Amino acid sequence: MTAASNAFIEISGLTKTYQVRPRFFARSRPLAAVAGVSFTVEEGGTFGLVGESGSGKSTIAKMLMGAELQSGGDIRIADRRFGSRLSAADDAWRRRALQPVLQDPTSALNPRLRVASIVAEPMRVQRSQPDDAAYERRVIELLEKVGLTASHARRRPSELSGGQRQRVAIARALALEPRVLVLDEPVSALDVSIQAQVLNLLKDLQAELKLTYLLISHDLAVVAYMSSRIGVLYLGQFMEIGDKADVIARPAHPYTQALIAASEPEHAASLDRVMGEIPSPLAPPPGCPFHPRCQQAVARCRVDKPLLRPIGPNHQVACHLAG
């Protein structure tokens, strides 16, 4: 583990196991949604988490924000530990310091409320302003920060476009002056031209407010555009983690290579880089979790599980053949 000295978020050995019942009458079985994940995010940096559906991205975000309790492992944010027992002070600090922005802005905004009430809600709950006028001023300030105007404050979500809705969600996330934004697929629901607007806005806000981002996306291109470090998740584990330059320019894991090919098919040599489907997390394959779909797999991959190992400064890969 390369624990950078200025790590703002430090996650080590994080696991989350759900008990699920595959069928109604079946005995419940453990599902390892996140199986031992470690990474650090430096202050003001962006860590990008990529992976396909069900790889555990949102589960990591939920544990980080305290919406789910981890089954094991350590979460440290600004030198505070967030384990199963946490002090009320730490909990309250996290509620302010970490703010989520979610995928679907339509579901994230209560259709009955006006934009002003939506943006003000975290402040009202935390009683962060002295009076109504102060709330109103702050709401307008926030709306302007995300490129909207005071006139949007009186609207309801149904009167806004998708891009404007996501801006409102971002304004709300900024209300309590957070240190970290947890961005769970923030642009997946948006149109291409709107997506670019929101991504640029997020970049500007980060530079202006010194924000730290955890960015989650299934789109490697989005992650590559935004992040300084990237972790590639598969069945709850990192296949590869490293600086953007390394992961993108020198992908060492067959899965990362496949994701790159899939994201920009015009550059892909072959279309069949990855065979078959993602295995069920209820019955993860033995050996390397990726071996059933890997075209480079050798006999050893079927029995022996590769561990993350460094293949360069700040670059780690879990593959027997890499390096």
Add this chain to the structure above:
Amino acid sequence: MVADALSRTEPVTSAPRRLPSLRGLLRRARLALAVSILTIVVGGALLAPWVAPFDPNAMDLGASLQPPSVEHWFGTDQLGRDVFSRAIVGGRLSLLIALAVVTLAGSSGTLLGIVAGYRGGWIDGLIMRVADIQYALPPVILAMVMVGAIGPSTTNIVAVITLANWARFARVIRAEALSLRHRDFVLLARLAGASHLRVVLVHILPNVRNTLLVLLTLDLGLIIILEATLSFLGLGIQPPDPSWGTMIADGRGYLERAWWTSILPGCVLMLTVLAANLLGDSLRGDGGAEDAR
């Protein structure tokens, strides 16, 4: 930076304009019709002592079973009582009961539905099983048994019909609360530190309001019919006090000779129920009711 962000702002567009369509006009006409019928009936009921041309219980055996005329608009019944006056006064009791029941059943059903849907777990299971039991029993039978046990009186009628009606509210509201609970805005509010009470008041209740309104108006009609049924069967309002149910029951022996004694009060009842349903329907179609404020 901020200025930079602002310069790329999309233009402020107004909310999508909507042209009045034929369907919209029809809906508005229906709504107006429903509201005016209800206003007349409720107004008549409220002002019954002043509006009713005759004393509803004053008998005049010499003028029994007279057909509708200028003097007696709805004719007279077998005891010579003015049917029109009785229909107005009867509506008073019928509507009062219906309103009481709708309020009681609506609020208790909504409360239980929200608790069940939002809390989930065993409480949800318990409430829904009880609701299932209530649902499985035909309301008339339930009412007959209960009135038979505790005796007919206005309070008992209200209690019985409430018991027979809360479950519909609880079920529908529970389903809505359940889906709302999994919406992101509830998760975000909880993450921001909002209490369950705040979530229910700010995020759940306003979002079930339209459904509730529709249910309330539709239920109003059902409850009026149920009360009339009970009264018709002799389990509801007791004579000589008129209610629409008892009037229809009283008149049924004279249907061939004097149809007006039961048909005309029946029409008033039908019109009221129809208006309530129309109101419910147009509320349902008008998802934008929240913007009326």
Add this chain to the structure above:
Amino acid sequence: MTEILRVENLTTRLSARDGSAAAVDGVSFSVHAGRTLGLVGESGSGKSLTCLSILRLLPPSLSQAGGSVWFKGENLFDKSPRAMTAIRGGQIGMILQDPMTSINPLFTIGNQVGEVFRHHRGVSGRRNLWAKAVETLRRVHIPAAEERVGSYPHQFSGGMRQRIAIGMNVGCEPDLLIADEPTTALDVTIRLQILSLLREIQTARAMAMILVTHDLHLVSRFCDEVAVMYGGRIVERGPVARIFQNPAHPYTKGLIGAVPKIARHAERLAVIPGQPPLAGEHGAGCRFAPRCAKAQPRCFAQYPDDRRFEDDRRAVACWDPEGLPS
């Protein structure tokens, strides 16, 4: 190269009234045997409605206001509803975004695939239908087809269901396949599998294909021609390679620049300001004018005519197109 489909001046209105907004407004294009046309555009630009209009599957609230659809030399708008039913699923296949819309969860996969052959190909007899179903599953690379043919839809993953839907729709060897966002709901790696499957089937039968998508990467890899839709109109069309190298319409250019690319180390993405118009909410001029950096007064006043160039292989609707003499 035989022309399979020619759409001329297709217009679809949002309600039956004459003055109502046109969500598809004078769209024309053609598709040839063995070739794929990519229909790209942002949400609400009218891509799905164009497909539904061609298939004559518009929801009853919408109305077909004009144009013609020539399929192998015959106008589909002249056909009886009965004849259309035979054509759909027979000579024209369609695949929708959500595979569950074309698969019934209550019947086994074998039953449903067999039903298609019974209906369109007149295959009869349980054993024959079963064999056809197994063959179809094999063709779309479902492992252990004989065993799985008796399974229910929910026992397959999303990617497998989409493959089965493809199998059902191309089983009757259609001349034209219309695929409306067939991979949008699927994971990136599964996306590639589906598209390579489509490509495989297409090459084997010289099938013509319309691929609706908002993913420009997919278009550049899988399509031969592309038509870019904006506000219910096609603003630019032509061969994929030429358009990506040298977009003529400012919107096409903006769209290509707005997509983040892994290999490109851009500090900022090029942004198209503003947002797309709602259906029918636009002026008389070019629909892109309010967002266009090059817009001049006449852009707002009058809709630009289609201009053909590069030997008529490309067309653009812009007063001041990039890279050709104005």
